[in-house]
Amino acid sequence: MTRQDTIVSMIEATGFETVSSLAEALDVNVSTIRRDLEHLAEAGLVRRTHGGAIPIPQDEDTEEFLQDSPNRAEKRAIGPAMAERILDGQSVFIDSGSTCLEVARALDAR
Structure with a gap:
């Protein structure tokens, strides 16, 4: 070690x-x-x-939360689609929830 x-x-x-x-x-x-x-x-x-x-907390709880959410595939598609609408330099507030998590992940990946 x-x-x-x-x-x-x-x-x-x-x-x-x-x-x-x-x-x-x-x-x-x-x-x-x-x-x-x-x-x-x-x-x-x-x-x-x-x-x-x-x-730093691990993502185990997050992944478990996402697996339990309905319409998971649709929510994963919404994330990148919404992230495309947010321009560089803009400030946004993101609420909690599985769809919002996917938007945040898509923004982080940019």
Whole structure:
């Protein structure tokens, strides 16, 4: 297991770790931990906070939610169709729901 794997495991186990606690536990300099956290955040494995990091929730609940929603194929088609109507630079508010999730995914993919 690499140091970065260990960092992710520690953060997932506790819900939050500080830079100093990670540095002490792994016996490395705080600047090394900061670089590791930056790399892990860019990879989407953790979210940086002031002085530390928190885990990023997995998509298991989201996928389960989508599988249970009716008209799933239609909703997946609506997402890209609506995203095409939103111009670059526009601001939009997106409500909750499975159709809105598909719109958000299509916008994120642009």
